Amino acid sequence: MNTRNIKVSIIEDDETIRHGYSFLIGETEGYEVVSAYSSYEDAARKIALDKPEVILLDIELPGTNGIDAIPKLKKLVPQAYILILTVYESEKQIFNALSNGASGYLTKNTPSARIIESIKEVKDGGGPMSINIAKLVIRSFQKNQESPLSKRETQILEMIRDGKNRTQIARELFIDPETVRSHVKNIYVKLDVNSRADAIKTARENKLI
Template identity: 30%
Template sequence: MGGPVRLLIVDDHPVVRDGLRGMFAGHPDFEVLGEAADGAEALVLARALRPDVVLMDLRMPGMDGVTATGHLLATEPAPRVLVLTTYDTEGDVLPAVQAGATGYLLKDTPRDELFRAVRAAARGDSVLSPAVATRLMGRLRAPAETPLSQREREVLALVARGSTNREAAAHLFVSEATVKTHLLHIYAKLGVKDRAAAVAVAFERGLLGPTGR
């Protein structure tokens, strides 16, 4: 692409925004169009300014970075979104990548690497920090998902319909402790920590139908 890369900086910390603006504004390859303190503001500015690349923080009050990324990529023309955050957990990385982020970098990335990453993102190339790449590769190499047993599916279906542990136990003619044990096994197999997340993942993976069956 010709001309400088046009940037929109999105971060809820003014000091971070100031630092990034100063870094990029002093380089002839980049033009900082504006700054946003949260995802909602980023959407408004992106529509008005039409940046090439949005440097997106993830955890912000109001609309978070993942939600904002999804909305940005649904616009026309859609900018490239390069996540720049302090978080490299799988729970942060995967949703951002799934939302369509072109790259994912950590805030300790050296200046020259950040410049290269922004240029690459503007071209549409994927950019991942080494730590993030390692996490994604680990996810790809993970063993196949452990299937739920028939009884675990039955417990999960009841939970999806709003049943309490006691109600599920009565329905299945088992003890409440047995239901709790099944739930612990379900959480472990689905990689979640609570009932709501278990139901959400089960629907996502097609383990439950529209009616919770």
């Protein structure tokens, strides 16, 4: 066995995808799949003994989800780099994953060659991201830091931009619909607009969302 192989563990609940990744990585020179698990709970029992250098981790897992699993995995295998490979592209998921200690973030439509390249990149200390993910991260950093909107108002305006109505916003944020209405009113006043469309347009022009 080539001792210089990059040792990879995979945590992915979809059996077909898990086998696909295992085959792709295992058949590539310089890489070795040391384990593959369907959940964090399964991985937690043995992954410390596998001693992976890179962990490919899905977010949507049975039991403990991928984002919550990141700090737990970092304790079990502190030497390993964690590379998220998921279908999720929401800003919240991306920043939660990166904040919890993920070293890279790819979406599942990433070409096979790029996945292989990213494993090496992350092991070498890089932070690989899919192009669309990188754009989201950059856009977030480009937001106007002098926004007149509060954090909650910005959050609600982003949800409005995503097409959610007052009831949906209230349910997701665990607040009363009237509270949402009050926040929206404040947004309109601060941005000097009279409609959702104008609020979104003004916020985008001023890089508030």
